[in-house]
Amino acid sequence: MNIKCQYANRSKTSVLLTVEGVLQGQSVNLLVDPGPGVDVDGLLGQDEYLTGILLTHLHMDHYATLGENMRDGAPVYTSQTNIDLLDVAVDDANNFVDTAIDKSEIKRSATPVDDGVTIGGKIDITAVPAGHTPGAIGFYLELSSGGETESILITGDFTRRPVAGYPGLPPVDADLVVLTGATEADFEDNLTEAVATTIRQGLSGSPALVTATALNAVHFATVLGTAIEEGDFEMGVSVVGKAAKMLDKLDLTPPHVTAIPKYAPEAVLSENPITITGPDLPTEGGARKLFRQIKDDPNAGAILLSGDEEADIGSYNCTLNQFRFSNHPTETTVDEYIELVNPREIYLTHQKGSELRRYRDKYSAIVWAPRERKCYTLYRNGEWVAPFWVKDKAAKHLLKTTQERSNIEFRPAEGHTLDALDDVSLAAEGLDMSSITFSKPSHPVDAKYNTTSGAEPKPIRTDGAVAETPTAENTPPAPKSERVLEIESAIAHLEELKEEITDDTTVATVEKVTSKHVLLRPINGGTEGIAAGDTIEIGRSRS
Structure with missing residues (x-):
């Protein structure tokens, strides 16, 4: 059995996972998250087939090219929650991305993995909750061939904390973790x-x-x-x-x-x-x-x-x-998760450049963080292998360490749900x-704003308290008139233009023209022939 992996787009949000030796006469090719720029036809050889698409969640950078990469009758494996959301998500994608996703084809291909699926009797795929966004999942794969059994965890974008009541990513016992390296500290x-x-x-x-x-x-x-x-x-x-x-x-x-x-x-x-x-x-x-x-x-x-x-x-x-x-884990959370799972190998995704390379020597495991979009063999004929930038001695030590030490023996089907919990823990x-300790009003805040009535809305305080009822001592200033606001906006714009004036000339846009006034005008003046939106040249006098 051989396990190969390669990035499927420039942003490295998408990967193609290939398993050889488990199905007679053909490889298993799984596209993980068809994000922007993915062309599966260019990734597969003429005699290769797409076995399935693993869709972790419905953020656009993970499914933008779903419609373009459905081929060979490949199922789209995802959670039932994501399947329920696909109609709305596809409409959104078709409005904002230069592509057209056929909803009827997706409905035919969408396959829930909540209770697990098996490919060819050799690859068991189970969904694990992933936090990050409602419905998001990771994938846990167990591969069996010729007495060999290896496990792969594909995290997708994840959090350990729940999101809108949907549980976060649990620890699983995996030999290889295809790990999203995207983090967020704040x-x-x-x-x-x-x-x-x-x-x-x-x-x-x-x-x-x-x-x-x-x-x-x-x-x-x-x-x-x-x-x-x-x-x-x-x-x-x-x-x-x-x-x-x-x-x-x-x-x-x-x-x-x-x-x-x-x-x-x-x-x-x-x-x-x-x-x-x-x-x-x-x-x-x-x-x-x-x-x-x-x-x-x-x-x-x-x-x-x-x-x-x-x-x-x-x-x-x-x-x-x-x-x-941007709901991603902190870098510390990622580090702690990898230490807990203690995989033999890690394949980094969702990072580029120096952010990708900084992971190479970070963990006591073989870390794949290649710059190129090449296909690399991670597992060959019963052995996990290291990339060329890891020296043989270091690779042997890392693999020996992970084989001798295991922190968990968890299988994802045990005791975890993909559904939202009854109670949301803030x-x-x-x-x-x-x-969030500012004071509450003495009465409920009901629907009191009308965009057509012309009634003045209540003033808002900026110190974290609720606006008080006006009295002689605390009466707020009257709202500025539209004319005052226009003048203030014009002054602010002039200040910006002043910073951009060169020694010779500058250009400015006429913001407003009336019968008596023009916001900016040529030296020799006059409003004749000038209209709002015109671009004019203003000379700067020299001493």
């Missing part, structure tokens, strides 16, 4: 701060709009609703659009959360103080329609849960808070409830 802090900011905005009486990818929106809504319940904050949360459809598919019912799959943008913000929608950028998709309703309201708040921290969302007057929402999810 997720728990970001989650806690994002929940606190959202609740604070909701308590202010002015709307809070949270934007996230659909599955991240489901995750956040579940944690947020549970936090509202435990904190006795008495407010409602609306989850709208694709995220609402996924919430319904998952059959999750977090407290204080209402799913609204179809909605009118002008009305949905008045349903509850907090609204959660996707995608993560408020200038795209359904989020754009809702963001338009609040972006000019200085009392409203937008909370962006996004991995893109430099995205340009244009002009706005509302409060904007952005949090990186502490286990990574939320520090003790830090």
Whole structure:
């Protein structure tokens, strides 16, 4: 029996696992997560077949080319939860990725592995919970041939902590771990701060709009609703659009959360103080329609849960808070997990360049972290082998160490569920409830914001407390007029332009033209022939 592995795309989120010698006359080829840039036709020889696709979870970077790489009648192995979500996820992919995934073909090919499957009577595949996102799984493979039995754990993106009640990755006894090297040091802090900011905005009486990818929106809504319940904050949360459809598919019912799959943008913000929608950028998709309703309201708040921290969302007057929402384990968690499992070999994925190479000498195991997208043999004729950059003496020592020492004897079918738990533990999810200590209002916060009535929303405080009822001592300043806001925006823009002026000339965009005024104009002046959006050249005088 031979076991081979190679990266299937540049980002190394996808791999092709090949097993030779278990099926008569042909190899077993398993594509793990068809992410961007995967072309399985270029990976397989003319006489090779795709045996199956292992789909760990439904984040776009792990299934973007699913439709392009379905061939040879290969099943798509994944969890039943992911199968339930595929309809909504495929619609999302077809909207945002330059591809077309045939939903009918996926439905025919989708095969749940919750109770395990067997390929050719020689390879047993069992799903293990993986945390990271609702429905995410890892794969545990046991391969038998000629008296040999070897085991492989494919982690996929994972966390040890649960997510929206779905359990995290358990330890399993594996000879080879195909390990996702993606880590995140600040997720728990970001989650806690994002929940606190959202609740604070909701308590202010002015709307809070949270934007996230659909599955991240489901995750956040579940944690947020549970936090509202435990904190006795008495407010409602609306989850709208694709995220609402996924919430319904998952059959999750977090407290204080209402799913609204179809909605009118002008009305949905008045349903509850907090609204959660996707995608993560408020200038795209359904989020754009809702963001338009609040972006000019200085009392409203937008909370962006996004991995893109430099995205340009244009002009706005509302409060904007952005949090990186990347649910991966810390580097310490990965190290502790590998020490616990103690595999003979590790094949690193989801890392590039120096971040990939830093893993090479990190563990007491053979670590494969190649730069090239070449096919490497990890196991040959009964022996695990080392890459060329590991010296023979070191390789023998590492393999001898892992053979002599085993920390666990766990098989994934024993005592673990892939389904969501009945109760969500905020502490286990990574939320520090003790830090959400600002005061609660003396009455429930109900639906009091109307985007069409013209009524002024309640002021919001920025010190973590709820806005107080105005009195002679604490009356807040009157909201700035639209004209004042325009002038302040113009001044800020001029300050930016001033920094860019060269010794000779610079260019500037005319922001606004009226019968009497132009924001920027040529030296010889006049508004004749100038319109908003024109680009003009401004000369700079010399002394």
